[in-house]
C-alpha cells in the first residue's frame with residue numbers, strides 16, 4: 041500500500057480520519073481561505089516531509105543552490121517507517137513553518153505536496169497485484185478539530201479539489217519516489233540497506249546538483265549505458281534528472297529492470313569473479329596439499345618410532 045501519509049501534514053491521529061472510502065467523484069465540504077478563524081493554524085507544530093519535487097520547486101523559488109536550501113530550510117528525517125533518509129521543513133524556534141506569515145503562505149504557488157493534499161489523503165493498495173498495477177485506490181478526509189474549513193459552505197468533488205490544489209502534477213512527479221519508499225517499507229527492516237545505499241538515496245533524492253555531478257564526474261557513465269537523448273536531458277533538465285534518479289535508485293537498490301549496464305563492465309565483472317574463484321580454488325588446493333604432507337609426515341614419524 042502506498043499513500044499520501046508519507047508527507048501527510050496532519051498529526052496522524054487515526055481518530056481524525058473520517059472512516060469513508062471516497063472516489064474522485066465523491067463530494068467534500070471544505071474551503072480554506074484567509075477569512076477562516078483558523079487561518080494558518082495548520083502551518084505550525086507539523087512535520088512536512090519534502091519530496092524531491094518539493095525541494096526542486098522550493099529552491100528554484102528561493103533561487104538557492106540545493107545544498108544552501110537543504111542547510112537553511114530543512115532538517116534530516118527518516119521517511120515513513122523506513123530507514124530511508126530524507127528531509128522535512130525546518131520549523132522556526134516557535135515551531136512554525138518558516139514561510140508562514142499573518143497574511144498566509146509566502147511561497148503559496150510552490151508550497152510542498154503535503155500542504156496541497158491536506159485535508160484529503162489518498163491510499164493505493166496494490167497487495168497481490170502485479171508491479172505497477174494498482175488494485176484499489178481511494179481517498180479519505182482528515183478532519184482535525186482545529187480546522188474550521190470543514191464548516192465552510194463549499195461543496196466540490198475530490199477531483200475538483202485536487203485540480204484546484206495542483207495535486208495531479210505532484211502525484212505525477214512524486215510517483216517514482218513514493219514507490220521507492222513503499223518498496224522499502226514492504227521489505228521490512230530485517231532486509232538491510234547498506235550505509236552506502238542510504239547515502240546514495242539521500243544524495244539523489246535531495247540534491248540533484250550533486251547527483252548530476254556524480255553522474256558526469258565519476259565512473260557512472262562507464263558502468264551504465266545511456267542513450268544520447270537521455271544523457272542530454274539529464275544534463276540540462278532537472279525534472280528529467282529527478283525522474284532518472286528514481287529509475288536508477290529502483291535498479292540499484294531493488295534490482296528492477298531499466299538501467300542498461302555496459303557489456304564491457306559485465307564482462308569485466310564476470311572475469312573478476314572467475315579470477316577470484318580460481319584464486320580461491322588454488323588456495324584450497326594448496327591448503328589441501330599442505331595438510332596432506334603434514335599427515336604423511338606424521339604417519340612416517342609414527343612408523344619410525
Ligand code: SF4
Pocket residue numbers: 082083084088137138139140141144145146147148151152155
Ligand atoms: S509551506 Fe505554506 S502552506 Fe505549507 S505549512 Fe508553510 S506556510 Fe503553510
Ligand code: SF4
Pocket residue numbers: 071072073076078079080081082083158186187188189190
Ligand atoms: S481551514 Fe484548515 S487548512 Fe485552512 S488554514 Fe484553517 S486549519 Fe489550515
